[in-house]
Every structure is written in C-alpha cells, then in structure tokens.
Amino acid sequence: MEELRGKELVEKIKAECLGFVQEHHCIPTLAVLRVGEKESDIAYEQSVKKRFQGFGLEVKDYHLDANCSNEEFMKVFRFLNDDPEIHGILVFRPLPKQINEEEMLRYMKKEKDLDGITRENLAGLLLQDENAFAPCTAEAVMQLCKHFEIPLAGKEVCIIGRSLVVGKPLAILMLNQNATVTVCHSKTENIKEVCKRADVLVAAIGRAKAIGSSYCKEGATVIDVGINVDEEGNLCGDVDFDTMKTVADKLTPVPGGLGLVTTAVLAQHLVRAYQLLEEK
Amino acid sequence: MEELRGKELVEKIKAECLGFVQEHHCIPTLAVLRVGEKESDIAYEQSVKKRFQGFGLEVKDYHLDANCSNEEFMKVFRFLNDDPEIHGILVFRPLPKQINEEEMLRYMKKEKDLDGITRENLAGLLLQDENAFAPCTAEAVMQLCKHFEIPLAGKEVCIIGRSLVVGKPLAILMLNQNATVTVCHSKTENIKEVCKRADVLVAAIGRAKAIGSSYCKEGATVIDVGINVDEEGNLCGDVDFDTMKTVADKLTPVPGGLGLVTTAVLAQHLVRAYQLLEEK
Incomplete structure (x- = not known):
C-alpha cells in the first residue's frame, strides 16, 4: 500500500506562491473573518496563519462576538470586500442565525471568494469557467x-x-x-x-x-x-x-x-485572486 | 412493458396553467428569439406556439438574420428583457459566432430565464433554490x-x-x-x-x-x-x-x-416567471 502524502504537492504549491510573490514584489493578503470562539475555527485560523507565512502570504484576522448584529457583521464584511489591500476573504460558517448569510454572499466579490461559495463561482463550476474558484x-x-x-x-x-x-x-x-x-x-x-x-x-x-x-x-x-x-x-x-x-x-x-493540500489550494487561490483583482 | 406516455401529465400541467390564467385574468407571454432559419428551430417554434395557445399563454416570435451583428441582437434582446409585457425569453442556441452569448447571459433577468441557462439559475440548482429555474x-x-x-x-x-x-x-x-x-x-x-x-x-x-x-x-x-x-x-x-x-x-x-412534458414544463415556468415578476 502506498500512502498518498500531501507534503510533496504542498511544497510544489508553496514554491509557486513564493515565486510569484518575489517576482511581483507583492503580499497577497487573506482576511479571516470569525464570529464567535468555536475551538475548531480558532485552531484552523492559527494553522492558516502559520502556514501562509511560509508561502509568503499575509493573513489578517477579524473577530466578532457571537452575539454581534447583522449590521455589525456586514459593516466589517463590506469593509474587507471593498478594501483593495485585501485579496481574499475566508468566513467561518455556519454563521450565527442572526447573520444574513445570503446577503453576504450576494455582496461578496467573486474574486475574493476563495472557497467558491458565491453563486458566481458555483455556476462557474458547471460552466467550466477557468476564472472561477472551486471549493x-x-x-x-x-x-x-x-x-x-x-x-x-x-x-x-x-x-x-x-x-x-x-x-x-x-x-x-x-x-x-x-x-x-x-x-x-x-x-x-x-x-x-x-x-x-x-x-x-x-x-x-x-x-x-x-x-x-x-x-x-x-x-x-x-x-x-x-x-x-x-x-x-x-x-x-x-x-x-x-x-x-x-x-x-x-x-x-x-x-x-x-x-495539508486544501490549505495549500487556499493559498494558490489567494495568489490567483491577487492576479484577477490586479487585472480588473 | 408499460409505456410512460407524457400526455396525462401534460394535461395536468395544462389545467394548472389555464386555471392560473383564468383566475388572474392575465396572459403570461413568452418571447421566442431566433437568429437564422435553422429548420429544427423553426419546427420547435411552431410547435411551442401551437401548444402554448392551448395553455392560455401567448408566444411572440422575433427573428433576426443569421448575419446580424451583436449590437442588433443585443438591442432586441435588451428590449425583450426590459419589456414588462414579456415574462420569459427563449433564445435558440447555439447562437452564430458573432453574437456574444456571455454578454446576453450576464444581462438576462433570472426570472425570464425559463430554461435555466444563466449563472443565477445554474447556481440555484446547486443551492436548491426553489425560485430558480432548472433546465x-x-x-x-x-x-x-x-x-x-x-x-x-x-x-x-x-x-x-x-x-x-x-x-x-x-x-x-x-x-x-x-x-x-x-x-x-x-x-x-x-x-x-x-x-x-x-x-x-x-x-x-x-x-x-x-x-x-x-x-x-x-x-x-x-x-x-x-x-x-x-x-x-x-x-x-x-x-x-x-x-x-x-x-x-x-x-x-x-x-x-x-x-411533450418538456414543453409543458416550459409553460409552467412561464406562469411561475409571471408570478415572480409580479411579486418584484
């Protein structure tokens, strides 16, 4: 039995990301938006932050209280979505029930939707659109x-x-x-x-x-x-x-x-998002 | 062996459509947009026109020359898309290569997209959105x-x-x-x-x-x-x-x-489109 370990592929993706960052003198930046203090979310956030460093990428984390209102949430979300210094947004889901997820998805720029959760990217999957992000x-x-x-x-x-x-x-x-x-x-x-x-x-x-x-x-x-x-x-x-x-x-x-590979693909998507946003 | 004939189901759908039209004193109207003179398109257009009559629905057909420019096509398409008297649009595809299908799909109101070809409706399929039209x-x-x-x-x-x-x-x-x-x-x-x-x-x-x-x-x-x-x-x-x-x-x-059933579903979608557009 052969173990299919992710490490080698991850190293390859890492080298690609580092190469891009060095060549373009840029720092693609991921915003992680977390509502509440769920343990597994915090663990994943820490792991992404640590790993992305090695890829030459930045992660900025934004935290909101589990009881925050939809208005508060959308204010932060809109800010991240409009900020030209942010190239991708990762929102932990499911969101608390007072948050209108549909409103967020409608608003979200498809280029910043690195995990392919917007309608644009879901349709892109069926349409084999090479500029769409798959989950x-x-x-x-x-x-x-x-x-x-x-x-x-x-x-x-x-x-x-x-x-x-x-x-x-x-x-x-x-x-x-x-x-x-x-x-x-x-x-x-x-x-x-x-x-x-x-x-x-x-x-x-x-x-x-x-x-x-x-x-x-x-x-x-x-x-x-x-x-x-x-x-x-x-x-x-x-x-x-x-x-x-x-x-x-x-x-x-x-x-x-x-x-391991999934996090590396997220990094790859962030670099691609940077390119797509620059081309706009 | 039992033959699964469409007739009975079609009659049921027809009765539903007629019931709606009579109750609401309305005439949901489909625009059929055909570019060129492809025989199978013409045959289908004729058959839809004939059948929809029995469903209490109207069909208006619009024809463009196979050599028409993208501008000419989009002018007609935009008119139909914006016209409040038109509740659904059926465009024969594939379109000639000078027509920018992507531009049309981006512009198309999802409520008028009865055959589920826009990104909104394709994503709706994955999201199990009950207001989306499946093909x-x-x-x-x-x-x-x-x-x-x-x-x-x-x-x-x-x-x-x-x-x-x-x-x-x-x-x-x-x-x-x-x-x-x-x-x-x-x-x-x-x-x-x-x-x-x-x-x-x-x-x-x-x-x-x-x-x-x-x-x-x-x-x-x-x-x-x-x-x-x-x-x-x-x-x-x-x-x-x-x-x-x-x-x-x-x-x-x-x-x-x-x-037979496919045409009846198209009629059903037209009635649903009428409702969705009225609710807007």
Missing part, C-alpha cells in the same frame, strides 16, 4: 490525483457524501476529467456494493473511521476528505485507515494527506 | 418520474450524457431526491455494464437509437431524452425502442414521451 477541498482532491498520476478518464470514481462544499462540486470536477462518477450518501441502498465498484473512492461524510475495508475494491485508490477527532482525542479521517490499508492500493493518511 | 428537459424527467411514481430514493439512477442542459443538472436534481446517481458518457469504460446496474436509466446523448437492450437491466425504468431523426426520416429517441421494450419494465416512447 478548496474539492479542488485539492483533483490536484492530489493529478500529482500522483491517478488515472481518472473512463474510470469509476465513487464519492461518498453530497455536500455543497465537497460531494457535489467534486462530482462535477471529476466529470470534467472524464471520470464515470457515482455519488452515494446516507440514503444509498447497498452502499458497500456500490463503493466496491470504484477505482477511486472518495470519503467525505464527516464521520470518524466510518468507511472500512468492506467498502473498497482490492487495489483501489482511497482519498479521505474527513477531518474528525476519535474517542481518544486523536485526529482521524472518515476512513478506518488500519483496515483500509489491507485492501486499498493507495490511500491518503489523516493527518498528512488531503488537509 | 426544462432535466425538470421534465423529474416530473415524469414523480407522476408515474417511479421510486428514486436510495435507487440507482444512471444518466448517459453529461451536458449542461440535461446530464449535469439532472444529476443534481436526482441527488436532491436521494437517488444514488451515476453519470456516464463517451469516455466511460464498460459502459453497458455500468448502465445495467441502473434501476432508472436516462439516455441523453443525442444519437438515434444508440442505446439498446444490452444497456439495460431486466425490469428497469428507461427514460429517453433524445429527439432525433432516423434514416427513414422518422422521429426517434436515443433508445432503440424495439429491443429495449423486451427488457425494460417501463419506457418512454419518442414521440409522445418526454418531449
């Missing part, structure tokens, strides 16, 4: 497959999970690479049988170690999108790594697999 | 399944074809109904084997009689989206009806199947 996690799966030269054209790709941030956009991206794509989910009958047909199996359901070797064909490639915490408090994926490794031919570890 | 053909498949009570939740649906007007939007609509969805296409390996897993097989490739019984599991439901002309000049679908009927349990005929 970072979905794109990270594609880049990982490309980096490790996993054949996709004509092959059976099975995606477990149909969310708007992974399952659905990834299905479209995989179709665009000529894969035969199946999306299955909690309502799928005989799900193990369906998954066992896959040459490439992608687990994106957000449940710790839920996908074991009984979901996998001998020799398949398995990509684990999940980032969960197990009973012992350790980071783990949606895949049960220990049983899966006996069946899969290639498998991403968690941590050290796709998560 | 009529894809929605016709869903309504036909509902009308004939074809089980979808948990079932395997296989869509042959990945176009922006049928395959991709239909995959999303089917997922929203809890189907396990596979999209296959010209690059799919072992395509017959893949299709044979389907409880519901949808053919949308635009090739006369290309899908025969060897693609179908005994007892499956087969929906034929194709509208083609065979060697003898007769209308036919993508499915080879004569062999398919020996294997499929339920099958849409061509003509008399999905095509």
